[in-house]
Amino acid sequence: MHRSEKRYRKLILALALVLLFMLPASLVRISLAASQISARTFTERTGRSSVITDRKGGVLSGGETDFDSVTGNLTGNGWSADNTISRRYSGKLKPSGFNALTGEAGLSDKSWKSLETTLLPIQDQVTLKDAFQGKRGCLFSYNYKTGEVYTLLSLPSASFLAPGEENADDGRLLNRCLDASYISGSTMKVVTTICALEQDPSLAEAVFDCSGRFETEGGMDVTCLGDKEGGHGTHDLVGALGVSCNVYFAQLIRTLNVDAAAQTLRQLGFNVNGVSGSSLNSVGKLDKTVSSTSFIDYKAGSLWSLIGQGSTQVSVIDMAMIAGAAAGGGKAALPAVIAGEATGKTKTLYSPETASLLSDYWSRATKQYYREGGKGLSSLVDMAKTGTAEQGNGTVNRLLMGVSREKQTAFMIVVENWQEGDPMPADIANTLMPLLP
Amino acid sequence: MKKTLPRLGAPFLTILFSILLMTYVSSLADPDLGPSAFSLYRTAMLLASFMALAAFLMDMGKGIRLQSMILSLSILSSCGCTIQFLLGNIRDHLIYQCLFMAAAAAVFLFLAGRCAVSDLLFYLGAGSVVLLLALNYFLGSAPPGGYTTARLWLFIGGVSVQPGEMVKILLIFLGAASYRRWQRCAVSFALCLASCLILLKLSDMGNAAVIFLLLVVQVFYLLDSWKLALLLVAGAFTAFAWLIRHSAYASARLANWGHAMERPGGVHQQADLLEAILFGGLLNGVGAGHAGSLKSIYAIDSDMALGALLAVFGAGILLIVLGAYVILIWQAAGNHSVYPFSHLVLVQASMLIFAQVFLNFGGSIDLIPFTGITAPLLSLGGSSMVCFGALTGMCMAAECPILKSTDSQVRETENVDILSGLFRLGRDNLKAAVPRLKEVLCTVRKKDTEN
Numbered sequence: 001m002h003r004s005e006k007r008y009r010k011l012i013l014a015l016a017l018v019l020l021f022m023l024p025a026s027l028v029r030i031s032l033a034a035s036q037i038s039a040r041t042f043t044e045r046t047g048r049s050s051v052i053t054d055r056k057g058g059v060l061s062g063g064e065t066d067f068d069s070v071t072g073n074l075t076g077n078g079w080s081a082d083n084t085i086s087r088r089y090s091g092k093l094k095p096s097g098f099n100a101l102t103g104e105a106g107l108s109d110k111s112w113k114s115l116e117t118t119l120l121p122i123q124d125q126v127t128l129k130d131a132f133q134g135k136r137g138c139l140f141s142y143n144y145k146t147g148e149v150y151t152l153l154s155l156p157s158a159s160f161l162a163p164g165e166e167n168a169d170d171g172r173l174l175n176r177c178l179d180a181s182y183i184s185g186s187t188m189k190v191v192t193t194i195c196a197l198e199q200d201p202s203l204a205e206a207v208f209d210c211s212g213r214f215e216t217e218g219g220m221d222v223t224c225l226g227d228k229e230g231g232h233g234t235h236d237l238v239g240a241l242g243v244s245c246n247v248y249f250a251q252l253i254r255t256l257n258v259d260a261a262a263q264t265l266r267q268l269g270f271n272v273n274g275v276s277g278s279s280l281n282s283v284g285k286l287d288k289t290v291s292s293t294s295f296i297d298y299k300a301g302s303l304w305s306l307i308g309q310g311s312t313q314v315s316v317i318d319m320a321m322i323a324g325a326a327a328g329g330g331k332a333a334l335p336a337v338i339a340g341e342a343t344g345k346t347k348t349l350y351s352p353e354t355a356s357l358l359s360d361y362w363s364r365a366t367k368q369y370y371r372e373g374g375k376g377l378s379s380l381v382d383m384a385k386t387g388t389a390e391q392g393n394g395t396v397n398r399l400l401m402g403v404s405r406e407k408q409t410a411f412m413i414v415v416e417n418w419q420e421g422d423p424m425p426a427d428i429a430n431t432l433m434p435l436l437p
Numbered sequence: 438m439k440k441t442l443p444r445l446g447a448p449f450l451t452i453l454f455s456i457l458l459m460t461y462v463s464s465l466a467d468p469d470l471g472p473s474a475f476s477l478y479r480t481a482m483l484l485a486s487f488m489a490l491a492a493f494l495m496d497m498g499k500g501i502r503l504q505s506m507i508l509s510l511s512i513l514s515s516c517g518c519t520i521q522f523l524l525g526n527i528r529d530h531l532i533y534q535c536l537f538m539a540a541a542a543a544v545f546l547f548l549a550g551r552c553a554v555s556d557l558l559f560y561l562g563a564g565s566v567v568l569l570l571a572l573n574y575f576l577g578s579a580p581p582g583g584y585t586t587a588r589l590w591l592f593i594g595g596v597s598v599q600p601g602e603m604v605k606i607l608l609i610f611l612g613a614a615s616y617r618r619w620q621r622c623a624v625s626f627a628l629c630l631a632s633c634l635i636l637l638k639l640s641d642m643g644n645a646a647v648i649f650l651l652l653v654v655q656v657f658y659l660l661d662s663w664k665l666a667l668l669l670v671a672g673a674f675t676a677f678a679w680l681i682r683h684s685a686y687a688s689a690r691l692a693n694w695g696h697a698m699e700r701p702g703g704v705h706q707q708a709d710l711l712e713a714i715l716f717g718g719l720l721n722g723v724g725a726g727h728a729g730s731l732k733s734i735y736a737i738d739s740d741m742a743l744g745a746l747l748a749v750f751g752a753g754i755l756l757i758v759l760g761a762y763v764i765l766i767w768q769a770a771g772n773h774s775v776y777p778f779s780h781l782v783l784v785q786a787s788m789l790i791f792a793q794v795f796l797n798f799g800g801s802i803d804l805i806p807f808t809g810i811t812a813p814l815l816s817l818g819g820s821s822m823v824c825f826g827a828l829t830g831m832c833m834a835a836e837c838p839i840l841k842s843t844d845s846q847v848r849e850t851e852n853v854d855i856l857s858g859l860f861r862l863g864r865d866n867l868k869a870a871v872p873r874l875k876e877v878l879c880t881v882r883k884k885d886t887e888n
């Protein structure tokens with residue numbers, strides 16, 4: 001008989017064994033796939049789901065409930081948006097007790113989980129949403145000591161319960177706190193102050209004169225317009241922060257070392273001239289944008305950048321952390337949306353000396369210019385800085401960053417395309433304060 | 438003659454009976470009946486597997502190889518009918534089953550007793566392969582829907598056929614007829630290689646892989662030389678590895694391997710199947726009453742037929758189905774025929790069954806790269822069923838040659854040194870001028886006969 005036959009029979013025997021071996025191998029592969037099922041697939045196949053709750057246990061998302069239109073598409077139930085709790089925390093939303101052997105039959109009522117966030121109770125968030133009176137914008141607030149995020153409001157936003165909006169291109173599917181960045185406006189002056197104090201604490205005492213215009217070599221003069229003819233006159237840091245004097249800060253910037261200023265900005269989380277330092281890229285597993293600015297030297301454009309009108313784009317989360325660090329001795333907790341992740345781990349943004357000087361001057365400016373004399377800012381807000389950012393198309397965004405020591409809360413509010421009669425960010429801050437825990 | 442007649446009738450009667458039985462059982466499986474119909478299925482399946490096991494055990498050393506192969510075929514037919522009924526394809530599938538039996542009967546009657554293949558038949562087969570490949574290459578197109586870019590189908594007057602399926606069977610035939618015929622060997626190897634390349638070019642990775650494995654068997658078996666076979670296999674393997682690396686389609690499929698659950702590039706058929714299996718549970722499956730929920734999965738009734746059975750009935754069905762395939766392979770390869778043609782048909786058939794089952798099931802659950810190939814007797818598809826019927830006919834003819842051939846030229850008498858044989862042939866051909874080619878061919882054939 002053929003010489004190869006015996007060998008070939010062995011080969012066939014091996015093939016038959018390979019087929020038999022496929023039985024256990026396939027079971028292993030299938031069991032492996034069990035761990036790869038997404039939370040959403042569980043929901044789609046069973047019609048049930050785990051829930052995402054606010055800090056009081058109220059359901060934000062899950063089953064037929066969806067408050068994405070209030071929480072700024074943060075939970076992401078039903079949408080395909082990626083930067084959402086549903087997607088990024090899919091593992092924590094999967095039911096327990098599921099295995100390849102029993103399948104769906106192995107699931108019971110107790111299998112479904114509840115993922116608690118640090119967000120304010122949903123009815124409070126509805127109140128805050130209403131305070132925007134239909135305007136676009138965002139509101140980020142968080143505890144700068146513990147890191148608990150209270151609000152990540154973003155407007156407009158959409159719920160999957162109102163179908164047909166999934167292809168909207170006006171940014172309603174993004175969370176502006178996480179995914180957007182804004183022209184900083186005058187809120188940048190707080191950052192400028194920090195840069196100055198980090199280089200020379202005695203600059204806190206600096207006094208400059210404002211005649212309404214500061215001439216620079218490049219021909220792009222820095223001006224203080226609108227307030228009064230002939231400028232703000234002579235004032236110190238308190239007054240400069242209070243009236244937001246461009247000319248004062250232009251002269252302050254002139255005394256700074258540019259490289260040291262860039263270093264401070266990077267420590268604050270900015271990407272400066274394309275180089276980032278200790279930027280915060282995420283809130284837990286959620287991505288966030290990074291603030292950025294660019295300047296080359298002390299010529300006009302650079303001044304404008306540091307004053308906040310140039311190429312500076314800020315993340316509201318970064319700005320709230322910078323504000324919170326003023327009350328936190330230069331340190332601010334890393335923000336966290338998921339209850340278990342708020343560990344109070346902090347990031348050092350600037351020195352305790354700077355923090356103490358800044359909070360001293362800034363508190364006085366806030367008290368004098370924002371609260372007293374019927375200005376109307378809540379007495380719970382210890383430090384605040386407004387900003388107005390021109391959008392280039394004739395519209396302006398109104399911004400407000402601030403800190404409340406009593407509530408241990410730092411916040412940043414943006415109202416987009418602000419017009420006469422629209423709510424001011426300060427009104428929204430006043431709504432926020434009593435709602436904070 | 439007396440002894441062989443019942444053998445002839447038994448296979449077809451068994452298949453027919455099992456199809457009728459399973460159709461009847463299938464008709465009971467109204468989704469509304471739910472669990473009761475489901476348990477009926479499982480009883481039938483269990484019964485079938487016991488029958489197979491019994492046949493297998495009886496066969497040990499008692500020479501009823503054919504019967505146990507038939508039983509395996511019956512079990513697989515039953516499983517095929519069941520899953521196709523549950524997926525709503527029973528009408529088409531029964532037609533294909535009939536075509537399967539017709540093809541098996543026709544090929545059986547044509548080949549039974551034939552221990553050698555004439556030149557006319559061989560070159561007719563070779564010509565058919567060339568024709569089919571040419572048709573596929575120039576006229577083949579992808580199915581509508583844009584799910585796959587593989588140009589495997591010929592659309593002729595509303596009927597779609599896959600020439601690649603027929604090519605496989607013809608190549609088995611050619612390979613089997615090439616024993617100790619160096620000219621034929623060369624033709625057969627060349628056609629295998631060409632088919633492989635063309636099918637790869639048409640993005641039909643599954644059939645290309647099957648044909649490659651057939652080529653390995655042929656090289657190994659026909660040349661009877663470990664060294665040469667290894668060299669050829671290694672060379673061919675390197676060439677294919679290179680080809681796959683340079684084919685965007687193939688490398689994409691390879692890159693997706695192991696990541697099915699992530700639905701790479703929006704391909705979700707494997708993920709859908711795996712999820713269906715998981716949510717049904719390996720213990721019970723989704724149940725016959727809910728099998729309709731699988732219909733939305735692309736190619737569930739063909740490229741994923743075995744996976745569909747698993748999803749519906751749970752892991753127990755795998756034991757039955759894979760067991761039946763293993764018995765088929767084992768028995769086919771265990772043939773002790775003195776006729777090389779018969780023997781070669783059976784060993785190649787066993788390799789084909791192995792390759793198709795391995796690729797179909799492994800691919801559908803992402804155990805191996807997904808290639809898209811049918812599972813014999815389970816998958817819905819006319820071309821696949823007719824061709825597997827032809828192969829079954831070839832195997833049966835090989836298993837029971839009713840008429841003893843008087844042609845003893847192929848009967849093995851001694852071992853021949855393959856390498857020197859090939860060398861001699863090459864030298865002769867080189868010496869011969871083109872007008873003398875025919876004469877040389879005659880000489881070589883005569884030499885073979887003398888040997």
Ligand SMILES: [Zn+2]
Nearest residue numbers: 210224232245
């Ligand atoms: Zn001024």
